[in-house]
Every structure is written in C-alpha cells, then in structure tokens.
Amino acid sequence: MKKEDYWYIAAEDHELPKNQVISRSILGEWLAIFRDESGKISALQDKCLHRTAQLSKGRVVEGKLQCPYHGWTYNTSGEVVKIPSMGPQHKPGGKCAKSYEVIEKEGYIYVRLSQHKNQLSPFSMPCHKMKGYTTIRLQNLFKNNVTNCAENFVDIPHTTFVHPKIFRDAKNEHFGATVRRENGSVKVIYKNEKKNFGWFSFFLNPSGKEIFHTDEFFAPNVTSVHYKFGGGYHFIITSQSIPLNDDETLVYTDLTYNYGIWTKISRPLVHWQAQTIIDQDVEILNNQMKTIKKYGAHFQNSPADIIHTWIESLQEEIEEGRDPALLPVRETEIEFWV
Ligand code: FES
Numbered sequence: 001m002k003k004e005d006y007w008y009i010a011a012e013d014h015e016l017p018k019n020q021v022i023s024r025s026i027l028g029e030w031l032a033i034f035r036d037e038s039g040k041i042s043a044l045q046d047k048c049l050h051r052t053a054q055l056s057k058g059r060v061v062e063g064k065l066q067c068p069y070h071g072w073t074y075n076t077s078g079e080v081v082k083i084p085s086m087g088p089q090h091k092p093g094g095k096c097a098k099s100y101e102v103i104e105k106e107g108y109i110y111v112r113l114s115q116h117k118n119q120l121s122p123f124s125m126p127c128h129k130m131k132g133y134t135t136i137r138l139q140n141l142f143k144n145n146v147t148n149c150a151e152n153f154v155d156i157p158h159t160t161f162v163h164p165k166i167f168r169d170a171k172n173e174h175f176g177a178t179v180r181r182e183n184g185s186v187k188v189i190y191k192n193e194k195k196n197f198g199w200f201s202f203f204l205n206p207s208g209k210e211i212f213h214t215d216e217f218f219a220p221n222v223t224s225v226h227y228k229f230g231g232g233y234h235f236i237i238t239s240q241s242i243p244l245n246d247d248e249t250l251v252y253t254d255l256t257y258n259y260g261i262w263t264k265i266s267r268p269l270v271h272w273q274a275q276t277i278i279d280q281d282v283e284i285l286n287n288q289m290k291t292i293k294k295y296g297a298h299f300q301n302s303p304a305d306i307i308h309t310w311i312e313s314l315q316e317e318i319e320e321g322r323d324p325a326l327l328p329v330r331e332t333e334i335e336f337w338v
C-alpha cells in the first residue's frame with residue numbers, strides 16, 4: 001500500500017461548476033480538474049503535452065479542456081481531440097494526458113493518484129445527511145504534515161493549553177481510555193468524562209452524566225471524533241487531511257451534529273466555536289513544523305502518547321509500502337489528567 005493508493009478530497013463539489021476548471025495539488029502532483037456540461041469530472045495532470053503550459057489556466061469549451069497557450073484541447077479521458085493550428089479536419093489521435101480516477105461522494109470530489117485498481121473506496125462521512133443532523137463544512141490550510149495534523153485532532157492533553165475557555169479548562173480531571181489498533185485504524189474509547197467542556201457544558205450536558213466519547217484515526221488521513229451526551233445530543237467532527245505536499249495539509253472538516261430542536265439555530269455558534277478552535281490549532285501546528293524544519297522531528301513520548309505512536313506505526317507501514325491493516329491487533333488502557 002502506498003499513499004497514492006488512497007482516495008483524497010480534491011474539492012467540495014460546489015467549487016467545480018459545469019464547464020469550469022480548477023487547479024489542485026495532492027501529494028505534490030498538480031491536477032487540472034474540470035467538469036463538462038453533462039456534469040462528468042476529469043482530473044488530468046496539470047501539464048499540457050505540447051509545451052507544458054498549465055492546463056488549469058485554460059478554459060472548458062463545449063465540455064473539453066483547452067490549453068491557454070496554443071489551444072490543444074482535451075476530452076474528459078485526457079485525449080487530445082483538437083490542435084487548432086492544424087485546422088478543423090485534423091484528427092490528433094494517440095496523444096493522451098495523464099489522467100486520474102475521480103469519484104463524487106457526499107458533496108466531495110475525490111481523486112486517486114495510483115494508476116492500478118484496488119478495492120479501496122473514499123471514507124464514508126458519519127451520519128451524512130441523516131435525519132435530525134446538520135453538517136457544517138470547513139476547509140483549513142495547515143503548514144504541517146498529515147500525521148502531525150491527525151495526531152492533533154485526536155489529542156486531548158493539548159486542549160487545556162491551546163483551547164482554554166473555548167474547549168477545555170485544566171481541572172485535573174482524571175480520565176481513563178481504552179486504545180485499540182486494528183485493521184488500519186486506532187480507536188480510543190474514553191471513560192469517566194463528564195463535564196469538562198468549557199462554558200457550554202451547561203447546555204450540552206446539563207445533567208453532568210458521563211459523556212460517550214470516542215476518537216478514531218483511519219490510515220492514512222482521517223480522524224473522527226464522536227461525543228454523545230446524556231440528553232441524546234450527538235456531535236461528530238470528521239477531518240480528512242489532504243497532503244498537498246510534504247509540509248502543507250488542507251484539512252476538510254465536517255461538523256455533523258444533532259442538538260434536537262437547537263440543531264439549526266445553533267449553527268452560527270457551532271461554526272464560530274469550531275473555526276476559533278481550528279485557528280488555534282493552525283497556529284500551534286504551523287509553529288511545530290517550523291521547529292521540525294530547523295531541528296528535525298525527534299519526538300519523545302509519555303505513556304499518554306500511545307495513541308500517537310500507534311498512529312505513527314500505521315503511517316510507517318504505508319511509508320514502507322505495506323498494508324497498515326495487516327499490523328497485529330493491539331489494545332491497552334491509558335489514563336491521564338486534564
Ligand atoms: S502548451 Fe498547450 S497548446 Fe501549446
């Protein structure tokens with residue numbers, strides 16, 4: 001298994017209307033992604049076969065992508081169908097730009113870079129369009145790599161330092177958790193979590209009952225955090241971290257939640273709170289990568305970091321070209337204070 005074998009989000013579907021082209025980067029590969037008039041999407045390497053102008057700077061004419069330099073024109077399979085300087089009768093034939101598989105799913109456009117077929121499919125966003133739920137969709141650029149971003153999204157200890165007041169205040173509360181690595185994923189099930197949610201605890205969990213909280217990481221780039229509160233409210237934060245290159249990650253975040261009768265009306269507040277928290281994470285993660293570039297990534301761990309070391313173990317398997325799902329199942333109990 002290689003990084004290129006997985007599906008990565010290239011855009012939200014509304015970012016690519018019919019007869020438009022957009023430019024994207026995934027794993028350092030430049031893509032010109034365009035949609036024809038029937039709605040079909042094509043992802044081509046963003047480089048004209050003729051003199052390598054960027055195709056994404058061109059335009060879509062009658063459903064075909066026209067290079068901005070001399071007008072060579074490509075259909076959705078990447079074939080050159082027209083060379084204007086050769087006249088209207090000329091049939092180019094046999095010239096084909098590198099193209100990639102595309103899938104549209106749940107409002108996202110996914111691209112897969114590897115050329116050989118496999119059984120993988122894009123991640124399914126939990127409770128997407130489910131009755132009673134709403135979704136707020138965010139995009140944020142982190143100047144850091146996918147693994148450090150994903151670790152942050154399932155990291156409890158930083159929350160009291162990076163997000164005091166708005167997320168968690170340090171209260172020396174004792175948490176337990178079961179951590180399980182299985183089938184290319186790491187799942188954490190928290191125990192004893194009751195009320196440490198900043199100023200909105202009184203709304204989400206007024207009874208102070210135990211909160212059902214799980215964090216999951218799915219190799220190579222997805223995290224999903226679930227909170228279920230006493231009153232039946234359910235909040236899910238799912239993040240797909242897209243490697244634009246080695247040290248820039250575009251994170252697509254779905255906040256999907258059901259707050260009963262408050263679901264719709266609370267959208268502006270939920271949006272503001274989440275974006276504020278993410279802005280704080282962007283700052284600390286950008287700072288982390290600056291230091292890594294200067295001094296290298298030499299990490300030390302405490303016992304509470306087992307979640308991260310198991311995430312890293314899955315990522316290392318992919319780096320080595322192996323299937324992370326084949327690593328042996330492991331489970332342990334951890335505890336920490338926040
Ligand atoms: S470089 Fe694209 S048509 Fe010449």
Ligand SMILES: [Fe+2]
Pocket residue numbers: 152153158159162163277281
């Ligand atoms: Fe955070």
